[in-house]
Amino acid sequence: MTHDKNITMKRFGMTWYRHSRTGMQRLTRRLIFALAVAGIVVLQTLPAAAELVIDITRGNVDPFPIAITTFLGATSKGTQIGKDISAVLSADLEHSGLFRPIPHKAFIQTGASLAVRPRFGDWRIINAQALVQGRVEVQGNGKLRVEFRLWDVFAEQQMAGQAFSTKVKNWRRVAHITADAIYKRMTGEDGYFDTRLVYVSESGLPTNRIKRLAIMDQDAANHRFLTDGKYRVLTPRFSPTAQEITYLSFIGGRRSKPRVYIFNLDTGRQEILGDFPGMTYAPRFSPDGDKVVMSMAKGGNSEIYVMNLGTRTVQRLTNNPGIDTSPSYSPDSKRIVFNSDRGGKTQIYVMDADGDNIRRISRGKGRYSTPVWSPRGDYIAFTKQHSKEFFIGVMYPDGTGERQLARGWMIEGPTWAPNGRVLSFYKQGKHDKKGRGGESRLHMIDLTGDNEREIVTPLDGSDPAWSPLLP
Amino acid sequence: MTSVLKTVEKLKQKVRPKPEKKEEKPKKYKVPAKLKQSAQQNVAESMPMTISELDAVARQFRKCWNVPAGARDAEDLLVEIFVRANPDGTIRQAKILNQGRMRSDPFYRTAAESALRAVLNPICSPLKLPPKKYERWKVMKLNFDPRAMFGRGR
Amino acid sequence: MYVRVLSLFAAILLVAACQTTPTTTAVSGGEGSVPATGGEGARGIGGSGGALGDVVSTPIPHAALQQWLSTNIGDRVNFALDKYSISQAAATRLERQSVWLKDNPAVSITIEGNCDERGTREYNLGLGDRRANAVKNYLVALGIDASRINTISFGKESPMILGSNEDAWAQNRNAQTIVY
Numbered sequence: 175m176t177h178d179k180n181i182t183m184k185r186f187g188m189t190w191y192r193h194s195r196t197g198m199q200r201l202t203r204r205l206i207f208a209l210a211v212a213g214i215v216v217l218q219t220l221p222a223a224a225e226l227v228i229d230i231t232r233g234n235v236d237p238f239p240i241a242i243t244t245f246l247g248a249t250s251k252g253t254q255i256g257k258d259i260s261a262v263l264s265a266d267l268e269h270s271g272l273f274r275p276i277p278h279k280a281f282i283q284t285g286a287s288l289a290v291r292p293r294f295g296d297w298r299i300i301n302a303q304a305l306v307q308g309r310v311e312v313q314g315n316g317k318l319r320v321e322f323r324l325w326d327v328f329a330e331q332q333m334a335g336q337a338f339s340t341k342v343k344n345w346r347r348v349a350h351i352t353a354d355a356i357y358k359r360m361t362g363e364d365g366y367f368d369t370r371l372v373y374v375s376e377s378g379l380p381t382n383r384i385k386r387l388a389i390m391d392q393d394a395a396n397h398r399f400l401t402d403g404k405y406r407v408l409t410p411r412f413s414p415t416a417q418e419i420t421y422l423s424f425i426g427g428r429r430s431k432p433r434v435y436i437f438n439l440d441t442g443r444q445e446i447l448g449d450f451p452g453m454t455y456a457p458r459f460s461p462d463g464d465k466v467v468m469s470m471a472k473g474g475n476s477e478i479y480v481m482n483l484g485t486r487t488v489q490r491l492t493n494n495p496g497i498d499t500s501p502s503y504s505p506d507s508k509r510i511v512f513n514s515d516r517g518g519k520t521q522i523y524v525m526d527a528d529g530d531n532i533r534r535i536s537r538g539k540g541r542y543s544t545p546v547w548s549p550r551g552d553y554i555a556f557t558k559q560h561s562k563e564f565f566i567g568v569m570y571p572d573g574t575g576e577r578q579l580a581r582g583w584m585i586e587g588p589t590w591a592p593n594g595r596v597l598s599f600y601k602q603g604k605h606d607k608k609g610r611g612g613e614s615r616l617h618m619i620d621l622t623g624d625n626e627r628e629i630v631t632p633l634d635g636s637d638p639a640w641s642p643l644l645p
Numbered sequence: 646m647t648s649v650l651k652t653v654e655k656l657k658q659k660v661r662p663k664p665e666k667k668e669e670k671p672k673k674y675k676v677p678a679k680l681k682q683s684a685q686q687n688v689a690e691s692m693p694m695t696i697s698e699l700d701a702v703a704r705q706f707r708k709c710w711n712v713p714a715g716a717r718d719a720e721d722l723l724v725e726i727f728v729r730a731n732p733d734g735t736i737r738q739a740k741i742l743n744q745g746r747m748r749s750d751p752f753y754r755t756a757a758e759s760a761l762r763a764v765l766n767p768i769c770s771p772l773k774l775p776p777k778k779y780e781r782w783k784v785m786k787l788n789f790d791p792r793a794m795f796g797r798g799r
Numbered sequence: 800m801y802v803r804v805l806s807l808f809a810a811i812l813l814v815a816a817c818q819t820t821p822t823t824t825a826v827s828g829g830e831g832s833v834p835a836t837g838g839e840g841a842r843g844i845g846g847s848g849g850a851l852g853d854v855v856s857t858p859i860p861h862a863a864l865q866q867w868l869s870t871n872i873g874d875r876v877n878f879a880l881d882k883y884s885i886s887q888a889a890a891t892r893l894e895r896q897s898v899w900l901k902d903n904p905a906v907s908i909t910i911e912g913n914c915d916e917r918g919t920r921e922y923n924l925g926l927g928d929r930r931a932n933a934v935k936n937y938l939v940a941l942g943i944d945a946s947r948i949n950t951i952s953f954g955k956e957s958p959m960i961l962g963s964n965e966d967a968w969a970q971n972r973n974a975q976t977i978v979y
Contacts, residue, residue, distance in 0.1 A: 226694060226785035230703045231793040233710030233763065272714050298767055303711065326758065328765035333758070361714040362755030380916070380958055406956060408920060422924075424956075429909065429979065431951050432924070453928055453952055456921040469925065471952065474883070474932025476925040497925035513922065519881070520922055543919040557919050586919045595714060602916075604963035612963070637920070 235622075237274035238360060239301050240267065241281065241327075243288055245308035245320065255345050256310040259320065262349035263306070263356075265393060266367040269618075270357065270596070271625030276302050297327045304333070306356060318342045322352050324359055334359045346395060347644070354643070366591035367392060370641040371598065372410045372419050373616060375399060376634040379609040385636075387421065387437065392591075392640075394629050400437060408432075409587075409637050413459045416641040420447065420457040420466055434468050448481050448488060456499045461507050467491075469499040478512055478529075491529035502546045502554075503527070504571070511535075511545040511554050511571070522556055524571065535573030540565075544587055547571070549642075550594030553621070555579075557586040557599075566599050568621065579623040592642045595621050598629070600636040694781050701773045710763035712791050713755045722753060724760040724789040732779050734771025739764040742786070760789035864906075864978040872896055875959075876934060878972045880915075883926065883933045893934060896976055897941035909949040909977045910934045915968035916955050927952030934974040 242264045245256030267273035282296040288307050297305050308322035321337035334355055338348050347368060354365025375388040387400035387407050400419075401407055410421035419437045423444075424430075434454040437444045448454065452472035459466055460480075467480045476497045481488050492498040496516030503510055508527055513520050522536040522545045536542040540560025547554055551571070558565040558578075564585045569576040584602040591597065598618050605612030614634040619626040629635070729738040741747055741757045748754075763769060764787060774782045868874045873896075876889035885893065900906060912931030914923040931950035939945045959975075960967040 226782050227788060228699050228702050228785060229788045229790060230706045230710065230760075230763075231790050232703065232707045233712040233759075233789070233791065233794065234707055235712055235714070235794075238711050301768070303762055303766070326762065328762045329758070358751075360755065362752040363714055379961065381961055383956070385956075408956070428911070428951070428977070429949075453924065455924045469921070471925055471928035474929040474936070474950075476928065497922060497929065499925050500919070500921045515922075541918075543922050559918070584916065605961065607962040607967075609961045 240273050240304045241276045241302035242306045245310050247310040252310045252312045259349040263353045266353035294330045320348045364593040366593045368644050371638050373638040374636045411458050411639045412641045414463040422455045460503050461505050467501040500544045504547045505551045513543040548594040555588035589640045591640050598638040709766035709769035713759050722756040724757045726787045728785050875973045875975045883929045893937050900943050907947045911975045912952045913973050914955045915971045923954035924952050927954045930974045
């Protein structure tokens with residue numbers, strides 16, 4: 175693997191900044207002093223007294239204006255890396271749709287003076303609500319030390335500060351980890367920038383499509399192919415450690431049934447999963463990574479099975495003449511959501527992890543399929559087909575609260591970012607009698623349905639699957 | 646995208662001066678504040694804040710309060726900010742009241758900080774409060790409650 | 800393997816001989832495309848898949864057999880949207896396929912199930928499997944030994960006809976009988 179797990183982190187103690195007490199803190203100190211002097215008289219005006227209360231129930235969800243300064247380096251190499259880290263970090267935050275990095279040309283305070291202390295007034299003028307500054311040090315042994323600080327410009331307080339040590343080549347990961355730290359501190363949500371996408375890279379005519387497994391960082395950097403395209407591959411999904419991928423392959427060509435495989439990213443080895451009498455497909459890891467749940471088709475009937483990867487034992491979970499497929503575990507592993515056409519058109523069902531207690535949860539018009547449980551457990555994403563269009567939507571696990579996030583002539587296959595706030599899927603266009611058109615592209619979208627954008631891949635792409643945060 | 650945002654900013658800047666002219670006379674206040682205080686107190690006591698006056702402040706915060714994404718599905722993220730205001734409607738002191746939860750709940754901390762930033766945001770300064778009723782609002786509690794913004798639809 | 804192929808090629812000739820339909824000409828066309836195996840095949844007949852010794856390695860005439868099946872009987876049956884039931888037209892074709900299979904006991908087949916592009920990938924894999932098995936079951940019901948019939952689903956991955964239109968979709972919802 176190209177990435178290095180040995181990135182160390184440490185938090186700066188606030189003691190480093192004792193000299194730089196903020197105006198706010200000073201004010202509080204003065205107040206305490208005043209309280210001590212004035213005693214009870216002053217206390218009467220404190221919140222305990224009956225004071226005016228104003229309820230504010232409306233704010234905005236506009237992107238948060240943030241100033242991301244160029245990380246400073248002492249050497250020319252350090253300066254370049256600092257520049258690059260700032261750019262990657264800035265792009266991450268901007269792509270999330272929750273932040274609006276302020277253009278550097280608007281900055282009043284620049285350069286080395288930042289390292290001493292931000293002049294908050296200068297940042298307030300340009301309406302930067304938060305400020306990011308950092309420093310890069312390229313050490314002799316090919317090591318890199320990067321530190322960053324996140325400031326609340328209005329409160330004049332440091333909100334976060336961390337230092338990372340790693341190999342120089344890991345600078346992009348440092349940028350993503352920094353973006354995750356800032357995202358988490360500012361939004362209260364875990365980040366999703368230090369992640370990857372595995373997907374199916376496509377080329378050629380629809381009648382003879384070449385499909386290869388490919389992997390890349392969440393921001394499309396570090397792209398590489400995992401298979402050579404000799405055999406068609408479909409529906410890759412990450413293990414919870416991000417080290418393994420389970421997927422479907424037509425290894426053996428036209429004469430052998432497609433089957434579920436596991437690909438180990440560390441060793442590059444792939445292995446067939448189990449010895450089933452029929453086609454296995456639609457695999458997905460359990461949240462603990464100990465099991466793979468999938469469909470097995472035999473005699474025209476698809477049922478859902480779970481395989482324990484340790485013991486290789488297999489248990490059948492469904493028993494119905496309908497096609498039961500696309501299973502996905504709830505994050506607590508207690509339930510499984512899947513789609514089935516047992517009632518006619520394909521709909522979404524939830525069952526207990528042992529196959530009991532099956533109930534239908536999709537209620538709207540149309541056909542529902544490929545349900546995927548959010549890693550946070552609060553939503554189930556799905557593909558819906560209705561009125562000659564396809565939709566990506568979400569609903570609560572009890573089937574209520576259905577919302578459409580994206581629509582298109584052909585879109586399918588939602589996958590969740592590990593924080594459960596962003597989804598990826600793919601969109602495909604129509605092709606004509608000569609096979610022209612039919613472009614297939616990966617997209618990302620917020621859970622709100624806002625901020626949809628394409629992930630640019632070298633060739634066409636489909637079946638994206640998001641990794642967890644990298645270990 | 647950027648151009649839209651720029652337009653929004655411009656709009657904000659254009660909108661801002663209007664109410665300032667209407668409601669706020671900070672310089673006049675500075676001198677007679679002490680002198681008039683007792684008389685004002687009487688007036689204030691007889692004239693409670695009206696709903697529209699409170700609404701004006703609540704509305705004012707719409708553009709200053711960047712509600713964190715994490716608040717979307719939170720059931721209980723009511724943030725109470727204790728505020729002391731100057732007679733000109735600027736903020737003298739603002740403080741998050743539930744400090745204990747600030748330390749224990751990072752999710753709440755994020756919400757609380759966003760509320761505090763709204764209060765400290767220069768765009769929302771001064772607050773559009775009736776100068777005559779200063780005694781009523783010189784100390785107040787601002788309750789920031791994101792729940793209504795993200796109705797869960799159940 | 801070769802023996803099986805050779806004997807079944809000979810069997811085609813027998814079938815063709817029995818038939819009074821114009822398809823006979825097509826058979827000779829099929830034969831013509833694999834001239835090298837004609838003589839070898841004739842020697843293999845007697846064993847009906849048993850004789851081994853004197854087989855000469857030559858290209859497998861699968862393509863020719865497939866071509867013959869495709870031209871004279873039809874190697875493909877179509878399905879309605881989201882359906883896997885055997886239509887009247889499909890039934891007629893499968894009956895003819897079954898006769899041919901009975902006359903050529905050495906032939907094994909794979910039924911490939913296909914779907915149009917208007918469905919999700921995983922569901923279509925299940926649906927393709929269902930279509931392939933619907934055809935298999937029909938042939939088994941007509942007396943073909945199940946062990947001779949393999950099935951595979953390509954879902955929506957192997958459309959036969961290009962184009963995102965109703966015509967192409969109707970043709971791409973099929974199960975194809977592949978000789979091997």
